[in-house]
Amino acid sequence: MPANAMDGYPFKLPNEATSLISRFGFSQKEASVFYAVRLDTIKKWMSGKMAMPDELVIESYVKLARLQDFAAIVAAQYNSYAANVDGEHVSNQYISLPTVTQMRRAFMPVSQGFYDNLFADVAARAYSAGDDDFCYVVPEEPDEEFGSTNFWIRLWVQHQMQMDLCIEREDSVVRFDLDFYDFLKAELTSWVNVEANFTSEFDFSPHAEMITLEIPYAPDWYGEARDMTDEEVALAGTTVRLAFSIHGSDTFDDISRDEQRYIQLVEDDEIRPMMEAVEGPEDADLCATNENLAKVLLSVFGSREALIEKVASQ
Numbered sequence: 001m002p003a004n005a006m007d008g009y010p011f012k013l014p015n016e017a018t019s020l021i022s023r024f025g026f027s028q029k030e031a032s033v034f035y036a037v038r039l040d041t042i043k044k045w046m047s048g049k050m051a052m053p054d055e056l057v058i059e060s061y062v063k064l065a066r067l068q069d070f071a072a073i074v075a076a077q078y079n080s081y082a083a084n085v086d087g088e089h090v091s092n093q094y095i096s097l098p099t100v101t102q103m104r105r106a107f108m109p110v111s112q113g114f115y116d117n118l119f120a121d122v123a124a125r126a127y128s129a130g131d132d133d134f135c136y137v138v139p140e141e142p143d144e145e146f147g148s149t150n151f152w153i154r155l156w157v158q159h160q161m162q163m164d165l166c167i168e169r170e171d172s173v174v175r176f177d178l179d180f181y182d183f184l185k186a187e188l189t190s191w192v193n194v195e196a197n198f199t200s201e202f203d204f205s206p207h208a209e210m211i212t213l214e215i216p217y218a219p220d221w222y223g224e225a226r227d228m229t230d231e232e233v234a235l236a237g238t239t240v241r242l243a244f245s246i247h248g249s250d251t252f253d254d255i256s257r258d259e260q261r262y263i264q265l266v267e268d269d270e271i272r273p274m275m276e277a278v279e280g281p282e283d284a285d286l287c288a289t290n291e292n293l294a295k296v297l298l299s300v301f302g303s304r305e306a307l308i309e310k311v312a313s314q
């Protein structure tokens with residue numbers, strides 16, 4: 001019998017991974033993005049076949065504690081609103097979801113479950129504040145303009161509550177250079193090692209919205225008999241993952257103008273190394289990285305439509 005099961009008990013005992021992922025509100029797919037590992041790794045963690053790395057467990061607890069503190073700060077603000085509207089106690093207050101743009105700019109997770117949990121924490125604290133200033137916090141639809149329903153997003157930024165990734169390892173920084181883009185172009189042109197899929201951005205959506213391309217990273221210098229730099233060592237055993245919407249400009253201009261991370265480097269059972277640009281005009285920052293990616297895609301496929309057809313035909 002598995003260690004996390006008991007005779008006559010209605011469900012499996014939780015392990016650290018299942019407890020943490022559930023508390024964040026993530027689906028397995030969303031957890032793979034948050035922890036920057038493969039979906040199969042998440043499944044192994046949750047099934048107990050593989051232990052979640054200690055550094056990720058600790059960092060997860062730290063982030064959950066910060067989320068709870070943040071929920072208390074937001075709830076206190078809502079209690080203040082409820083008690084000071086024209087001198088009357090207004091019990092209903094509204095909290096709105098972030099827009100896609102706000103999520104990207106504030107480094108928020110793309111997860112409905114995450115906001116369900118966060119808003120429940122805020123609502124519970126706001127309601128339990130006491131007879132004089134309690135309030136009900138009611139979710140609302142997103143709003144680009146900042147006001148009394150989404151003021152919490154500004155607090156999120158002010159308190160540096162970045163939660164799009166669980167942890168960034170300073171000892172595993174990847175520096176992209178022109179050789180990397182040459183490798184990417186050659187692999188996409190040959191298509192031999194590319195694993196391509198249509199995916200949905202959310203588990204509850206039945207329609208494909210994303211293209212995911214995965215390529216094992218094996219540049220020419222892997223075969224050279226020389227000492228590798230720390231940056232090169234950090235790339236060992238990784239897979240290049242390109243993920244972007246099937247919608248958008250046919251010339252990939254939307255990618256070149258965006259600040260989202262479209263290039264991810266994924267290790268089998270560890271978090272991905274984070275990317276950092278070299279000091280040069282070809283790779284000055286994340287925007288330049290995306291611009292270079294857009295150029296590679298346009299050069300290889302000619303259009304987004306042609307890439308979609310390529311993925312669909314394989």
